[in-house]
Amino acid sequence: MTKELLKVTDLSIANVGPATPRPILKNLSLSVAESETLAILGRSGAGKSVLGRALMGWVDAPLGVTSGRITLEGQDVLGANPDALRRIRGTGIGYVGADPTRVFDPTLPVGRQIADKYRAVRPEVSAKEAMERVHELFSLVRIPEARHRMAELPSKYSGGMIQRAAIVDAMIGETKLVIADNVTQPLDVTVAAQIIRLFQDLRERLGTAFLFITSSVPTIKDFADRIVVMDQGEIVEEGPTPQLLAAPRTEASEKLIAQSPRIWGTTAPESLSAEDIRDMPPALSITALRRTYKVPRKDKLFGSVFVQAVRGADFDVYPGESLAIVGESGCGKSTLMRLLTWLEEPDDGSVQFHGKNVGSFTARERFDLRAQLQLVLQDPYGSIPAHWTIGRTISESLRLHSPLKGKARRARVEETMAEVGLDPALYDKLPSGLSAGQRQRINVARAIVLEPTVLLLDETFSALDPMEQTPLIELFRKLQRERSITCIFISHDLALVRRVASRVAVMYLGRIVEIGSNHNVFSRPLHPYTRALLSAAPTIEDSPYDPNECLVDGEPPSPIRLPKGCAFADRCPVAQEACMSSDPELMRASERSRVACHFPLAALEPASVKDAAHVG
């Protein structure tokens, strides 16, 4: 009974630039019915985005359509004249891309730009009506203070808000189909989960059809009616969501499902458990660490505002363990990392390294500290000098910190390269042409060549796809076993943290809100924010936490204007009056857990509630 909305027949697109055209899409046929949600699933490079753009009639040189037809309600898209194409784009198909920050003119208010677009595709609408319609949709996608927001520049929007505005932009012309290409990829987990929920809501209310392009199975598993799996420019499999996920018939689908992140179905890594570390002195100990940035005010002649990036973090890291610091963008993870490495000095509080206060170090001691505490960065491209040989990059720190010279130094570097799985023959090569995974191995080799006792990994695995992640994680486990290095992972990826960390610290707005063993944090979260993060985590399994119950609305308050009570209170589903007025301290909740919450989710051990002692 459902009517066919979009039909693609035998579509082929090729790179027609070179003498022999290189095919990108090969003879695709698919259709989308009215109000249907179709997911296009495939790993990166499968041609999904090219397909998504082609459906909008957007095929730029050097790509060209070599065969096939696309029709929307019987109207030809690829052969449409400019005017007809404009109508199709405005009122037939809307497009939301992965990077909504680039959709809008940065110099004009967002509301006006969307109204302009609405009037361009519906010329009969007056300027005032257009603004009203934008306001209506802004409210529909739950942008708070819609009217105020409409008058603001795109740069004032957070990632989640601008994505909502982009969705409004795509839907405002009463479009029948919305193509969403990787829309949740740049977003934090709780925000991404909100956006998916928003799509579900819009589908129910407006009956719009969605075509969801993604490489992440968890994102669409509860949302899509049907899945089309693409691999190397071809459709390899197609079917209703539950059947396809339960019984994939092709290797490509199987792989996609197998590589999807799991949290509860896996176990915590066997590293030093919390019991073993009790008696050891901590390798790194952080007490009441604070960092506030002063930013000049723009709306006044004089005066500044204070951004509280880290507001009193404390925790200990024990030798040989791996602690993960988890949190969403803007929570102060990166500032904390700069403080730990003493790249920046805290305003208050102390960092103790093997029992000695880094703040009272002499310049020489601080220099030696650098050899002991190494950093592995996130960006495998930007963090390696392109014009240095790989050997030189890795040996640079040896040159500074070690007496090794000449052949001995080279031997040490080659040994380290072999240890991290790099061919020592690459010593004299430049890094160009290496994959992200290989580059990350260079970064690791550079960090461990000095045999540090503590390694800080700032989103080290985030830039890698699952295929590259696994061997690198294995490498770290091995290194940790053999050298008993202490690792601090900073990450937003919960599934990854589940695999690598022995203890987990959850950060919210510059503070640690919960810290505990991997097992406790993932299976018995105490802080409502931790539970919200877990309920939003994109995993292939069914989460034990129902997003409808646990997921938080809105976004964190600005670190400039912090509420008086608990910083999480206005988003917290279980907040009570006390939370609005008093700010909870990080307190011991059980033998191995500490939590900053007046009403922790699991039962407290009454005796230890008030014990704010400095435990791990």
Place this chain on the structure above:
Amino acid sequence: MIATLSFLTRRLSQGALIVFLAALIVFTLLRIGPGDPARMLAGGLSDQASVDALSKQMGLDDPFIVQFGKYIGGIVTHGDFGHSYIRSENGQSVGGGHGDSAGASNRASVISLILGRLPLSLALAAAGLGLALVISAPIGIWAGLRAGKWPDSVTIMGSSILVSMPSFWIAGLLVLLVSIKLQWLPAVGYSGPKYLILPAIVLAIEMAPIFIRTWSSAISSMTRRDFIRVAPVRGLGSKAVFTRHVLRGAAVPFINTLGVMLTSLIGSLLVIEYVFDFPGLGKLTVEAVMQRDFPLVQAIAIVISTFFVLVNIAVDYVSGLFDPRLDY
């Protein structure tokens, strides 16, 4: 509103300070330099006593700081920039050798000298600038929309050739061709708007290539921006995209270049007016410097630095209107 007010207060007070410092520097330099104005005014044949008397009368014996204080005081309280050492009200040079005290009464006030010349210079500057803008905008935008293709390369080449030819040489060439050979237009002096044409053309030839380059690079970089490329996919027409987004975005670099060109225009006027014997402010400046007419040189320096400051404030303000993210 508050932001605008705060911007203007802040920038104007900074500007006043800059003008004050400029005045101080010029005042100091002129007094450190060689030449005694009293001796020059009294004339080479006057005896030392009358030179000294004149010097005392003009206040040249006062301590430096007092002289500067009086000078600034006169400007601030009643806009008095002093009187020319050399020129009389009717524009003739006075003093210089007769020993008769032509007297301050007969000497022209600096402000009237400047105001007398300013309109002509403004007319010339406006004509030259207007011509340059009218020529450069269509060519620059046309080339910018075709970046990397032949129109772009041709305009870049043409602009480079024009920009590397010195203006006084172009002036000589035009005078030779248009005035002497063809006898179409007058070449030197001023007695009617016709006399503006040749110098204005030379000014325009000097400035237009820079405007063309600015337009073409600004437009072509705008067309490469993501939001411009996505705009047609959102359903916007190409005309609307061009006027509302491309031109708007290109306006900021254009306004900045315009600001730079307005200030460098002053230098060009000095050369062009001198070459064409055009009786504007530029020629007056050159003459005042050569004649060591200190009050006149000081006043012109103050006028020019005020102009610099105002142009900069205007440029920043207008850029902010086009791109509210800019925050000065």
